[in-house]
Amino acid sequence: MSRVYNFSAGPAVLPEEVLREAADEMLDYRGTGMSVMEMSHRSKAFQTIIDEAEADLRSLLNIPDDYEVLFLQGGAHLQFAMVPMNLMKNRVADYIVTGQWAKKAYAEAQVYGKANKIASSEDQTFSYIPDCSDLPISPDADYVYICENNTIYGTKYKKLPNTKGKLLVSDVSSCFLSEPVDVTKYGILYGGVQKNIGPAGMVIAIVRKDLITDDVLPGTPTMLKYKTHADAHSLYNTPNCYCIYMCGKVFKWLKAMGGLEVMKQRNEEKAAILYDYLDRSRLFKGTVRKEDRSLMNVPFVTGDADMDAEFVKAAEAAGFVNLKGHRSVGGMRASIYNAMPKEGVEKLVAFMEEYEAAH
Numbered sequence: 607m608s609r610v611y612n613f614s615a616g617p618a619v620l621p622e623e624v625l626r627e628a629a630d631e632m633l634d635y636r637g638t639g640m641s642v643m644e645m646s647h648r649s650k651a652f653q654t655i656i657d658e659a660e661a662d663l664r665s666l667l668n669i670p671d672d673y674e675v676l677f678l679q680g681g682a683h684l685q686f687a688m689v690p691m692n693l694m695k696n697r698v699a700d701y702i703v704t705g706q707w708a709k710k711a712y713a714e715a716q717v718y719g720k721a722n723k724i725a726s727s728e729d730q731t732f733s734y735i736p737d738c739s740d741l742p743i744s745p746d747a748d749y750v751y752i753c754e755n756n757t758i759y760g761t762k763y764k765k766l767p768n769t770k771g772k773l774l775v776s777d778v779s780s781c782f783l784s785e786p787v788d789v790t791k792y793g794i795l796y797g798g799v800q801k802n803i804g805p806a807g808m809v810i811a812i813v814r815k816d817l818i819t820d821d822v823l824p825g826t827p828t829m830l831k832y833k834t835h836a837d838a839h840s841l842y843n844t845p846n847c848y849c850i851y852m853c854g855k856v857f858k859w860l861k862a863m864g865g866l867e868v869m870k871q872r873n874e875e876k877a878a879i880l881y882d883y884l885d886r887s888r889l890f891k892g893t894v895r896k897e898d899r900s901l902m903n904v905p906f907v908t909g910d911a912d913m914d915a916e917f918v919k920a921a922e923a924a925g926f927v928n929l930k931g932h933r934s935v936g937g938m939r940a941s942i943y944n945a946m947p948k949e950g951v952e953k954l955v956a957f958m959e960e961y962e963a964a965h
């Protein structure tokens with residue numbers, strides 16, 4: 607068996623300890639004589655799995671009791687529609703467009719009402735986060751929407767926007783559980799789990815309870831109402847049981863590592879290794895404004911597309927895989943989520959130094 611250093615943006619690297627544990631439990635989950643994949647979602651064993659997953663997530667993120675935790679399907683994409691369907695009472699919402707994912711969410715909201723683009727960083731290929739201290743928030747906006755960590759471009763809000771009292775909705779897919787957050791600052795925060803938490807196929811939405819009502823846009827399907835899932839504790843339909851099980855294991859792994867303060871420190875250390883090298887390299891350079899750099903996704907280029915492609919190939923042959931940048935930006939991108947060991951980043955930088963010396 608040989609494992610590579612996997613820098614994929616998602617689905618992405620998972621902690622090896624978690625994968626081993628899941629492998630050990632594959633044929634017989636704790637004396638049940640079956641795999642979690644084969645188990646009823648109404649069974650006692652599964653109820654324990656989902657209850658523990660929720661409790662561990664609540665303790666990791668310090669989620670107050672007036673917030674609901676929902677394990678949902680349809681990925682982050684379905685939230686682009688569920689958010690307006692459930693929140694757009696006045697049919698007005700303000701969007702800050704800092705990349706492809708925010709742009710898609712903004713486009714989807716236009717199906718349901720008036721979505722205003724109140725700020726954007728598209729003028730410089732989304733390489734920075736706009737100043738959000740005094741934006742023209744619409745007086746009748748139902749919420750203000752952001753994508754907090756821009757997976758494709760490698761930017762991250764270091765400070766949340768001043769929403770002037772409006773509800774904040776945030777897509778945290780690619781920074782979920784990478785550092786502590788103050789949940790009370792949000793109406794909803796949600797993220798697809800395949801970036802920093804578990805296998806693909808699930809999104810976790812953390813929703814303030816007073817926002818969960820039957821007062822949704824006319825025509826909203828039952829499955830797309832937060833209330834449906836909150837009332838049924840995420841067991842209205844058959845959920846993605848195996849994914850919930852895997853995420854639960856990752857939550858326990860994070861707790862054993864010391865929680866999110868410790869993860870933040872580790873992530874800062876890891877990212878600094880790569881950014882410091884990019885800042886001193888004469889071949890490679892980062893593409894993001896320094897103060898807006900993500901700890902999770904690190905895009906970089908040589909400035910020559912052919913050399914970029916050659917580097918990606920050489921890196922792959924050396925065991926550093928999935929470094930190709932997103933198709934919309936080119937170059938390279940190293941995603942260094944929680945489960946990427948520091949050693950992986952150190953070795954990547956050593957490889958880049960060698961490559962630089964040879965070119």
Ligand SMILES: *Cc1c(COP(=O)(O)O)cnc(C)c1O
Binds near residue numbers: 680779801
């Ligand atoms: C990957 C990603 C998405 C899309 O996730 P799906 O699960 O494919 O819908 C949305 N937002 C962000 C920030 C992402 O990184």
